[in-house]
Amino acid sequence: MIPYGRQEVTEADIQAVTDVLRSPRLTQGPAVERFEKAVADYCGARHGIAVSSATAGLHLACLALRLGPGDRLWTVPTTYVATANCALYCGADIDFVDIHPRTLNMDPVALEQKLEQAAARGMLPRIVIPVHLSGHPCDMETIRGLSHRFGFRVIEDASHAMGSRGQAGIIGGCHHSDMTVFSFHPVKVVTSGEGGVITTNRDDLAESLRRLRNQGITRDPRHMNGAGEGPWFYQQIGLGYNYRLSDIHAALGASQMARVETYVRRRNELARRYDADLDGLPVMPQARPPLGRSSFHLYVIRVNPRESPRSRDDAFKEMLESGIGVQVHFIPVHTQPVYRRLGFNWGDFPQAEAYYREAMTLPLFPAMTDEEQQHTVHTLRHSLG
Numbered sequence: 497m498i499p500y501g502r503q504e505v506t507e508a509d510i511q512a513v514t515d516v517l518r519s520p521r522l523t524q525g526p527a528v529e530r531f532e533k534a535v536a537d538y539c540g541a542r543h544g545i546a547v548s549s550a551t552a553g554l555h556l557a558c559l560a561l562r563l564g565p566g567d568r569l570w571t572v573p574t575t576y577v578a579t580a581n582c583a584l585y586c587g588a589d590i591d592f593v594d595i596h597p598r599t600l601n602m603d604p605v606a607l608e609q610k611l612e613q614a615a616a617r618g619m620l621p622r623i624v625i626p627v628h629l630s631g632h633p634c635d636m637e638t639i640r641g642l643s644h645r646f647g648f649r650v651i652e653d654a655s656h657a658m659g660s661r662g663q664a665g666i667i668g669g670c671h672h673s674d675m676t677v678f679s680f681h682p683v684k685v686v687t688s689g690e691g692g693v694i695t696t697n698r699d700d701l702a703e704s705l706r707r708l709r710n711q712g713i714t715r716d717p718r719h720m721n722g723a724g725e726g727p728w729f730y731q732q733i734g735l736g737y738n739y740r741l742s743d744i745h746a747a748l749g750a751s752q753m754a755r756v757e758t759y760v761r762r763r764n765e766l767a768r769r770y771d772a773d774l775d776g777l778p779v780m781p782q783a784r785p786p787l788g789r790s791s792f793h794l795y796v797i798r799v800n801p802r803e804s805p806r807s808r809d810d811a812f813k814e815m816l817e818s819g820i821g822v823q824v825h826f827i828p829v830h831t832q833p834v835y836r837r838l839g840f841n842w843g844d845f846p847q848a849e850a851y852y853r854e855a856m857t858l859p860l861f862p863a864m865t866d867e868e869q870q871h872t873v874h875t876l877r878h879s880l881g
């Protein structure tokens with residue numbers, strides 16, 4: 497089986513992890529700070545805050561912006577459920593903005609129209625979360641412009657976008673957002689086993705995030721109510737969680753961060769070969785960003801139902817039967833039963849739904865061999881018809 501993605505763990509990674517296991521601190525030790533610094537420095541952000549997953553990171557990012565009951569959060573339907581779930585964790589209302597059929601990212605025109613309608617009804621969102629699907633950067637300049645005009649906050653879901661470059665530089669630099677959230681799950685560009693990092697340039701948000709990931713506790717007398725009582729003293733000044741990342745995970749993440757550039761270059765190389773080899777087939781790859789660089793966490797195509805003799809569903813099954821681990825990213829979130837119960841339905845976001853019916857993610861990972869890629873293309877050509 498050729499998987500759609502596969503992590504790479506080197507001897508250096510294993511050494512970094514065993515070093516932690518032999519050390520006195522398995523959690524809240526120096527590896528977490530090293531990991532945070534590696535991510536923040538790479539992205540050019542002031543702060544990096546490590547958490548147990550990107551899901552936890554999205555939740556805390558919303559809490560740091562004080563999202564709560566009565567507030568609205570908007571994201572795209574074409575994402576993993578985590579991007580929308582964070583609104584529900586906070587008791588806020590969720591809504592979606594449709595995607596652009598070529599970029600497969602949030603459509604800035606659809607966003608503007610929806611904002612104008614929401615403004616007229618006094619129903620503007622407090623937070624908008626664009627998702628850099630497969631690492632292709634969203635049009636953040638336009639989204640930031642709209643955020644100034646309509647007064648919402650922006651969190652980037654960069655779970656796919658470690659190593660991507662947008663209009664203003666490396667994603668995670670937060671040039672056009674308040675915070676950026678990365679995932680270090682093993683299928684992503686670099687991994688810590690499980691884990692997430694939030695980057696931000698705002699000191700106040702970094703401070704809140706650090707407190708929220710550790711039960712709402714502070715040891716800083718400047719943030720306490722009243723005076724401290726001694727060296728043992730801490731105060732819980734708000735409700736927080738245990739969303740800490742262990743040093744075991746952080747050591748793996750920090751060690752892997754050294755290879756982001758190598759991985760993203762190799763992923764782009766494989767993507768270029770797919771572009772060339774798929775030419776002439778009844779498929780349309782996700783449109784590349786006009787500027788910058790994609791991490792190519794995923795290589796996503798649409799099977800054109802008018803040109804292809806065989807359906808996406810049939811081709812997908814044949815690929816799997818032939819040992820090619822294709823995937824679909826993503827089932828539109830608003831069609832999931834939990835979201836249907838909130839009143840969403842098929843037909844609400846036609847672009848995301850049309851894409852879903854045609855979508856196929858082809859295998860792409862740094863260790864993929866030329867033979868594996870040729871075999872994938874050959875099998876795709878055969879299964880399409």
Ligand SMILES: *Cc1c(COP(=O)(O)O)cnc(C)c1O
Binds near residue numbers: 550552576578656680
């Ligand atoms: C993987 C993923 C997440 C969640 O990441 P975890 O680290 O597994 O919590 C969130 N959003 C998107 C778009 C993802 O692909």
